[in-house]
Amino acid sequence: MSSDITTKTPEAAAVPPPGRAPEKKRVAQGHRRLLTRRDRITLGLMAGVPTVLHVALVWVTALASIALAFTTWDGIGFDSIKWVGLDNFKQLFTDNPQFWPAVEHNIIWFVVLILIPTPLGLFLAVQLDKKIRFSRVYQTAFFLPVVMSLAVTGFVWQLIYNPDTGLINSLIGANKPGHYIDWIGDPHLNLWAILVAASWRHTGYMMILYLAGLKGVDPSLREASSLDGANEWQTFKNVIFPTLRPTNTVVLVVTIIEALRAFDLVFVFNKGAQGTELLSILITNNIIGESSRIGYGSAIAVVLLVISLAVIIPYLIATFRKERRA
């Protein structure tokens, strides 16, 4: 800024101020100095470039895929796009044998994540919050699966579930003809097998979120409740848990997102074959590849989008309402 002034002053001196104008002009000049042309260009670019990118990469693509959901297109040349109205959705809801299982599995995914790893993560967080010995070690151990990429998690669990050479079947001898447990292939088993792997990871994630929440609980609350003679369970139920409300909201949202975007683990595990179909995998299978069904795949994507919006919009409304009140 100072260099700005020095460069400006000689210029200002060169032009003699005409009469009484200086007062006004100085104000204007000060204003201009606050946002020089360069500043405005910089700001314009800083706001403009991301906006253009955002609109092009998020909004245009989202709207394009909504539009494509009403067409058939094999991805070769724009002239092969054909308008088919609601046909894709009709087929999806009536003829596609994988669609309803996929919806069901996404829901099961959410329910399981919320019922098993979430309470487990909370339990672990409460235990670790007591500053027991080696708590850092436990914390690291439970959090480790979260650090790993889900694709890697998938590979690791495959070594455990492989029906011929996997750890479980080798230990219990279930890899012989006659009594064979096909963890990956059996449609009554494989979803649950994958959910164990998903929960294994989700528990650590939940634990860290709750641990952060618990750190924020005012210690005087605990003190007060123990003075009132509450036991540990009563303290947790009536004092600690209610103060974790904001954390619970975050946990709920994170878990819903995890359930909707579930993909990598299953894709590595068995590519969403019988028993493990997911919406995200159906989309990928239809769109990626050498002669793609882009319209049909987009229709599935639109279904996923609608489900996501149905979850996200109420959440956003609730959050904004709270902010407005505050």
Next chain:
Amino acid sequence: MHNTPSGLSVPGPSRRTLLRGIGGAAALSAGIPLLSACAGSSGSGGDAKTVTLGSNASDAVPKKAFAEIYAAFKTKSGLTVDVNTKDHNTFQEQINSYLQGTPDDVFNWFAGYRMQFFAAKKLASPIDDVWAKIGDNFPDAMKKLSKGEDGKYYFVPLYTYPWALFYRKSVFKQHGYQVPTTWDQLVALCKQMKKDGLVPIAFGDKDAWPAMGTFDQINFRLNGYDFHVELMAGKASWTDAKVKATFDHWAELLPYHQDGFMGRTWQDAAQTLVSKKAGMYLLGSFVAQQFTNKADLDDLDFFAFPEINSAFGQDTVEAPTDGFMVSKAPKNKDGVTKLLEFLGTPEAESIYLKADSSVVAASSKADTSSYTPLQKKAYEMISGAKSLTQFMDRDSRPDFTSTVMQPALQKFLQNPKGVDSLLSNIERQKKTIFASS
């Protein structure tokens, strides 16, 4: 630019050096098709000495074998083949956008409907002029495979490999088994193997495509080549009683398949044949790649899928064929013609086969003297066939086979009794897919 001897250590020129056939670090060019295409266009605008080639041969053995072919071509014609290698599966996934963008002059591809699809979409150039010269090198079945729906040639085949039932000679000898030639003999053999404590038929369908091979064999043995092709082309109905009969036969054989196949890859299934726990395995001859021990490999043998319907006997062989196509607007048309003419010679084939012994030549004139017994048998089986099929996902629309047939066949394997509703569902989905373009 072309004469940097130190090129190998410098990323940029090293590609060029490699392209001249010296071989090495093609990984560099793997992920950047656009860049290399641009380089190709700027570099070869007046460069009549280079032909660009998009390759899916990312595995070490075929990559080296191809490099040797291009080196021989360079010595012969003075033309450099500028190879742009991409990961095998990535190449397939991106083929659409690759061919619509700025593709290389020539590219690796597969015969069959998969080739015809891109020919019909005008993403490939007809090469009848090349075939006028190389036609005599190939049997009729190969010629048929290389034509588009419009009757023009679009493809130069290089190598092929048969699907059959593979077995260990020592196992058959030990138990005194005979090679079955009819369906009843096959079922009886399976029964006997089960009694003897063997897994009659090794099987793994985790990747969802191996089951298609079983369907193909039973279907063209039972209903004949013509019906099979019509079915694959979307013309015949999946609710036809003939298709139902195919699945009924399959269901009869299913109890003799290896347990837990939905969670097993073909490699793992092959291991049960290697370890002599399984009696037979229906697969392509690439199963030999799993026999790493020389003694085991020498013990490996195969026989054609038995006859089911005497009207067709064993006249059809499933033999997926790989080769080359020309993109829609090659920059160096003369060079491309010369290259394809060379690739269609027995000479180019024998260079390839020296390096990769799991396949056989597509040409009927290639030198077979250095073939292993397994290769010789495969070659005889293919050249003696009345008709050749490719594979379900090469003979039909890939979108249909991957999004409808793969899950449908897996569903059948889980529940062979629900085949009627399954077939009517396949037929409904087929109609919409084949009607879409």
